[in-house]
Amino acid sequence: MNKKTLLVPTCALFMAFAGLQGFAQSSADPASSQAGSMSQAGQGSDPETRAKVQARLQELSTELNLTDDQKAQLKPILQDEVQQLRAVNDDASLTADQKKAKFTDIRQSHKSQMVSILNPEQQKKLELLKETSPK
Numbered sequence: 761m762n763k764k765t766l767l768v769p770t771c772a773l774f775m776a777f778a779g780l781q782g783f784a785q786s787s788a789d790p791a792s793s794q795a796g797s798m799s800q801a802g803q804g805s806d807p808e809t810r811a812k813v814q815a816r817l818q819e820l821s822t823e824l825n826l827t828d829d830q831k832a833q834l835k836p837i838l839q840d841e842v843q844q845l846r847a848v849n850d851d852a853s854l855t856a857d858q859k860k861a862k863f864t865d866i867r868q869s870h871k872s873q874m875v876s877i878l879n880p881e882q883q884k885k886l887e888l889l890k891e892t893s894p895k
Contacts, residue, residue, distance in 0.1 A: 813838045824882040841870040
């Protein structure tokens with residue numbers, strides 16, 4: 761059980777840091793980056809986003825025993841979260857503290873959307889995972 765409770769937050773942190781590194785690297789060429797973002801807006805169709813969303817969805821599915829319907833409902837929420845976090849990270853006008861605050865707001869907003877899809881037992885498991893995760 762301890763391995764499972766550590767795996768989810770560790771993977772989430774890994775995805776967040778890997779995403780931040782990828783965002784920094786992808787901002788080297790703003791013109792092509794912007795053109796690519798425009799064609800993929802709302803779809804989460806770039807490989808990095810798809811990989812992050814799929815990994816997070818798999819983690820949640822394993823930990824919470826999600827149904828196929830729940831997975832389908834959660835996928836666009838996770839895609840939107842990844843894209844919003846990327847936009848904040850790419851916003852050079854924000855300070856580190858402002859970015860941190862926005863990251864927290866985005867995560868809270870999407871978590872509340874996710875919780876509405878889960879049944880009461882799954883909600884309790886998700887809360888337990890959050891409480892047992894290392895800070």
